[in-house]
Amino acid sequence: MIKKITTTALAALAFIALTGCGEEKAPEAVTYKYSTVEVYEKSCIKCHGKFGEGNPAKKTPALNDRTAGEMAQDLYDVKNGGTSGQSGGTDHEIMEHNMQKLVDKGYDYDINAMAEFLSYLVKNK
Numbered sequence: 675m676i677k678k679i680t681t682t683a684l685a686a687l688a689f690i691a692l693t694g695c696g697e698e699k700a701p702e703a704v705t706y707k708y709s710t711v712e713v714y715e716k717s718c719i720k721c722h723g724k725f726g727e728g729n730p731a732k733k734t735p736a737l738n739d740r741t742a743g744e745m746a747q748d749l750y751d752v753k754n755g756g757t758s759g760q761s762g763g764t765d766h767e768i769m770e771h772n773m774q775k776l777v778d779k780g781y782d783y784d785i786n787a788m789a790e791f792l793s794y795l796v797k798n799k
């Protein structure tokens with residue numbers, strides 16, 4: 675019994691030592707180079723249109739026909755290659771490729787903020 679307690683105490687000590695006085699490190703805050711609006715205006719707009727209406731000539735879909743929640747899901751898919759879906763893989767290969775390039779250029783964005791922004795475009799179109 676005593677041995678067990680000692681072991682536990684030692685493990686706890688080791689844990690505290692390893693993690694630095696048991697203080698939790700704050701998760702690294704993600705910072706984006708551009709605001710959501712800037713990202714949309716500098717990148718998305720040229721393919722998806724001023725109000726997210728899409729552009730048949732460029733074969734780009736509208737982004738203004740769904741709720742912010744649905745949009746967030748689609749943005750997540752586009753950014754993560756459909757890992758949120760059941761089957762893995764989406765029909766967004768082109769956009770996934772585009773998104774990768776855009777992220778490399780610094781046009782990364784917060785998914786929920788972008789979804790909110792797009793639904794704002796819808797309400798104000």
Ligand code: HEC
Pocket residue numbers: 713714717718719720721722732733734735736737748749752765766767768769770772776781788
């Ligand atoms: C170079 C043109 C281009 C740019 C720039 C671009 N897109 Fe796209 N996007 C496309 C095309 C083409 C598709 C349709 C094919 C596909 O989904 O792979 C698409 C599809 C999407 C979809 C999936 C739509 C659906 O119906 O589910 C989302 C979400 C999306 N884009 C968001 C964005 C956002 C956000 C940006 C800016 C950060 C952006 N796109 C910039 C061309 C573009």
